[in-house]
Amino acid sequence: ETWDMPTPYPDATFHTVNVHDFAKDVAEKTGGKLEIKVHSAGSLFKHPEISKAVRSGQVPAGEFFLSLLNNDNPAFGVDSLPFLATSYDDAAKLWAAQKPVIDALLDAQGMMALYAVPWPPQGLYTTKEIKTVDDLKGLKFRTYNSTLEQFAALAGAAPTQVEVPDIPQAFTTGQVEAMITSPSTGANSKAWDFLSHYTDIQAWLPKNIVVVNKRSFRRLDEATQAAVLEAAAAAETRGWEMSRAETAEKVAVLKENGITVVEPSAELMAGLKAIGAQMLDGWKAAAGAEGEALLNAYQQ
Amino acid sequence: MTVATLSIILFVLLFAFLGSGLWVALSLLGVGMAAMALFTDAPLGLVMATTIWGNGNSWALAALPLFVWMGEILFRSRLSEDMFTGLSPWMNRLPGRLLHVNIFGCGIFAAVSGSSAATAATIGKLSIPELSKRGYPEKMVIGTLAGSATLGLLIPPSIILIVYGVATEQSIARLFVAGIVPGILLVTLFVGYVAIWGMLNRDLLPDEGERFPLREKLRRARRLLPVMGLIAGVIGSIYAGIASPTDAAAVGVVLALVLSWASGSLNWQSFSEGLMGAMVTSCMIAFILAGASFLTVAMGFTGIPRLLAEWIGSLQLSTYTLLAALTVFFVIMGCFLDGISVVVLTTSVIMPMVQKVGIDPLWFGIFVVIVVEMSQITPPVGFNLFVLQSLTGRNILTVARAALPFFLLMLLALAIIVAVPQVVTFLPEAM
Amino acid sequence: MRQILTALYKLSGAVAALCILSIAAVVFAQVCLNLVDKLAKLTTGQAIGLTIPSYADFTGFLLAAATFLGLAYALRAGGHIRVTLVTGLLGPTPRRWVEALVLAVALGMAGYATVYMGLLVAESHEYGDMTSGMVALPLWLVQLPVAIGLGVLSIALLDDLIAVLRGAAPSYEGKGENLLSE
Numbered sequence A: 001e002t003w004d005m006p007t008p009y010p011d012a013t014f015h016t017v018n019v020h021d022f023a024k025d026v027a028e029k030t031g032g033k034l035e036i037k038v039h040s041a042g043s044l045f046k047h048p049e050i051s052k053a054v055r056s057g058q059v060p061a062g063e064f065f066l067s068l069l070n071n072d073n074p075a076f077g078v079d080s081l082p083f084l085a086t087s088y089d090d091a092a093k094l095w096a097a098q099k100p101v102i103d104a105l106l107d108a109q110g111m112m113a114l115y116a117v118p119w120p121p122q123g124l125y126t127t128k129e130i131k132t133v134d135d136l137k138g139l140k141f142r143t144y145n146s147t148l149e150q151f152a153a154l155a156g157a158a159p160t161q162v163e164v165p166d167i168p169q170a171f172t173t174g175q176v177e178a179m180i181t182s183p184s185t186g187a188n189s190k191a192w193d194f195l196s197h198y199t200d201i202q203a204w205l206p207k208n209i210v211v212v213n214k215r216s217f218r219r220l221d222e223a224t225q226a227a228v229l230e231a232a233a234a235a236e237t238r239g240w241e242m243s244r245a246e247t248a249e250k251v252a253v254l255k256e257n258g259i260t261v262v263e264p265s266a267e268l269m270a271g272l273k274a275i276g277a278q279m280l281d282g283w284k285a286a287a288g289a290e291g292e293a294l295l296n297a298y299q300q
Numbered sequence B: 001m002t003v004a005t006l007s008i009i010l011f012v013l014l015f016a017f018l019g020s021g022l023w024v025a026l027s028l029l030g031v032g033m034a035a036m037a038l039f040t041d042a043p044l045g046l047v048m049a050t051t052i053w054g055n056g057n058s059w060a061l062a063a064l065p066l067f068v069w070m071g072e073i074l075f076r077s078r079l080s081e082d083m084f085t086g087l088s089p090w091m092n093r094l095p096g097r098l099l100h101v102n103i104f105g106c107g108i109f110a111a112v113s114g115s116s117a118a119t120a121a122t123i124g125k126l127s128i129p130e131l132s133k134r135g136y137p138e139k140m141v142i143g144t145l146a147g148s149a150t151l152g153l154l155i156p157p158s159i160i161l162i163v164y165g166v167a168t169e170q171s172i173a174r175l176f177v178a179g180i181v182p183g184i185l186l187v188t189l190f191v192g193y194v195a196i197w198g199m200l201n202r203d204l205l206p207d208e209g210e211r212f213p214l215r216e217k218l219r220r221a222r223r224l225l226p227v228m229g230l231i232a233g234v235i236g237s238i239y240a241g242i243a244s245p246t247d248a249a250a251v252g253v254v255l256a257l258v259l260s261w262a263s264g265s266l267n268w269q270s271f272s273e274g275l276m277g278a279m280v281t282s283c284m285i286a287f288i289l290a291g292a293s294f295l296t297v298a299m300g301f302t303g304i305p306r307l308l309a310e311w312i313g314s315l316q317l318s319t320y321t322l323l324a325a326l327t328v329f330f331v332i333m334g335c336f337l338d339g340i341s342v343v344v345l346t347t348s349v350i351m352p353m354v355q356k357v358g359i360d361p362l363w364f365g366i367f368v369v370i371v372v373e374m375s376q377i378t379p380p381v382g383f384n385l386f387v388l389q390s391l392t393g394r395n396i397l398t399v400a401r402a403a404l405p406f407f408l409l410m411l412l413a414l415a416i417i418v419a420v421p422q423v424v425t426f427l428p429e430a431m
Numbered sequence C: 001m002r003q004i005l006t007a008l009y010k011l012s013g014a015v016a017a018l019c020i021l022s023i024a025a026v027v028f029a030q031v032c033l034n035l036v037d038k039l040a041k042l043t044t045g046q047a048i049g050l051t052i053p054s055y056a057d058f059t060g061f062l063l064a065a066a067t068f069l070g071l072a073y074a075l076r077a078g079g080h081i082r083v084t085l086v087t088g089l090l091g092p093t094p095r096r097w098v099e100a101l102v103l104a105v106a107l108g109m110a111g112y113a114t115v116y117m118g119l120l121v122a123e124s125h126e127y128g129d130m131t132s133g134m135v136a137l138p139l140w141l142v143q144l145p146v147a148i149g150l151g152v153l154s155i156a157l158l159d160d161l162i163a164v165l166r167g168a169a170p171s172y173e174g175k176g177e178n179l180l181s182e
């Protein structure tokens, strides 16, 4: 059997590399009985469509950015809350607390999570040095979802919507002056062409998740099902390792290409964390009892 | 079913659909349906609905109706006529005369529009009636437009360079810079061709032999000011950092409305007719894009383009033969699929082999864009051909024949950038 | 009946045109806000951050609505292009039969797409999907115009099919643009 599997990011992104390894692993473990054909870079379905395509069985499996579904349920977006979980250890703990909730939500839509892998910690990219939260005041700050919009507003920055393809031009023309993203995305999009400073604020570690359609999965024989789950577990372990390695590697790439990599001052971090705490309150209000339980599980 | 059999069936089906007079958008949709039904067990209807929705709601595409509307507004005002009257005395000595307006018009417009269909529709709407009224030969009017409108893809901003940059993790800023000199090269080749053609075919060009004294020329040139102001406003809004390239299209619409109001040609009738006209044209193009995107997804499921690319990879070709093979591959695929789709479907397979023989991926991006430009004017599926067919009512083969010399000029441009790669690389390297 | 149908095509086309007008208005308003921001930055050194939330999302949704709601109107205005090289060679009677066949095939495809687009809208509704941008809208709401537009196109194709079978000329015949002076 052959499975078509759409993924949103290009081949060189470590998430996609990991997906390819996963596919190879499955083929080996099942003796070629199940082949997974990876369609990277949104070449089969666009990013917002991937989860829906898996849900309705158009494709048996797919990968997407978990907090893309934040508007459907705040539990999907808890890993994108600023300064809630900022290290790999905390991110692992958060995923352990978040997973049962996500499993239930996906189950209700006929899907099942295979594995999830975090992006490297998100850093602050700017066109000038940022020493305190005050330096962000009035700075044109790129936002693409409501969490970031709120973050920018609380920091006193000017939220500005810029679509991914317009980022280089927007920085060059001064339409935007700051953004938060991972070292991977910064290095892959060659951020040194249009900005100068990277402040390693480690704001959050959002995850990509790989899901499978339950009906497609049930149609596999038991041995194959076991092989898929085994390969998925291996992919999760491998992916987290890749992500850690990626962090150091891509920060080095940024440095090599002339971006000033800055360790944030204690003052800046204190200010940012205060904003994070404020946002967490807002999230709790939106996520209700279920969210409360998730947070309790994480903070234990 | 083997890939070869399937390919032949789809090929025959496409010609049957198109030949019977089925609308182009539905022909593409139908071939996609057949490919899915025959080759995969994915649920056809759901995939179709998902694709239609996913590609139909697109921020990048939103500039299309706006630019088309801008063209409609200018078309209904005196401004486009003024532009040609103003330019005419200056172009008299140049062999080919006002035909060059198509080339430069598209070149300038390409600096604000990222798509070649929008460029063809907007410039075509303005220049075809004027040039045709003045007696310029239809074949050259259509050909220069079809060819030059493809510059929308190469001269930044460019949708396809963004797609390529994202898929291959190349710097979009560098790709944009890399496109500038090859864009100028193509303009030069087009201008040169039209000039030579003009010298050889003097009798086919209308006689605009009146010579004006400089003062009269300048007086007439004043009529160019409104259009120049419009161009400056649109480009300026991008470089002032207040508008993204898509936003700039809305600036164009508002400026066109203001100019048309100032010249007294804006009234309820011209406004509503222009808007409805823009709606119809943009609907036509976007519907074909929807059909093409479904066909692309179907091709993704069948894996035909990927298999062909893998086959080329298995030949273990050296640099130049690989480039030649890829050119042939892209041209053939480009006859049937939208150019951007070919890039999306095959980068995963093609980039590794390209990098293995040591080709610079930045340079290769420009190479790909020129080949994709060529695919815009090859029948049966060529977006510039569709747009010009809809503007002139001429059949697609007539339009394609008119565009053929420009296809060959682009082939020449490819040869030049292969022979002298610095044409592409020296500007981005200086960044 | 005729009047109702004509009104339906016109209404659907007019809404499509309004969507394009709205795209221009929303995007231009954002450009004006950017300009104000730019001026604020120049005078006070700080940008205010004036944005229309999710304006890029809205623009995309409006574009989808404009494209699909405009389909039937564009069809009847001769806006959709086709290749008439081969059919142009046929005599009047075979040409009419080919026209009817083409309309039937087109109707089949448009009807099929309508049904599945409708199912997609229903699915988005059933699961309570929201759009993923800053402003969360129900997904079914923004998808609905696409399904309606395909439905109106199907009606228009059926309308023309019946006309051709009755021996009349289809609505789009001889229409379409020609900017060349003959």
Ligand code: NA
Pocket: B109, B110, B111, B112, B113, B114, B115, B151, B152, B153, B154, B155, B156, B157, B158
């Ligand atoms: Na362009």
Ligand code: NA
Pocket: B334, B335, B336, B337, B374, B375, B376, B377, B378, B379, B380, B381, B382, B383
């Ligand atoms: Na083509």
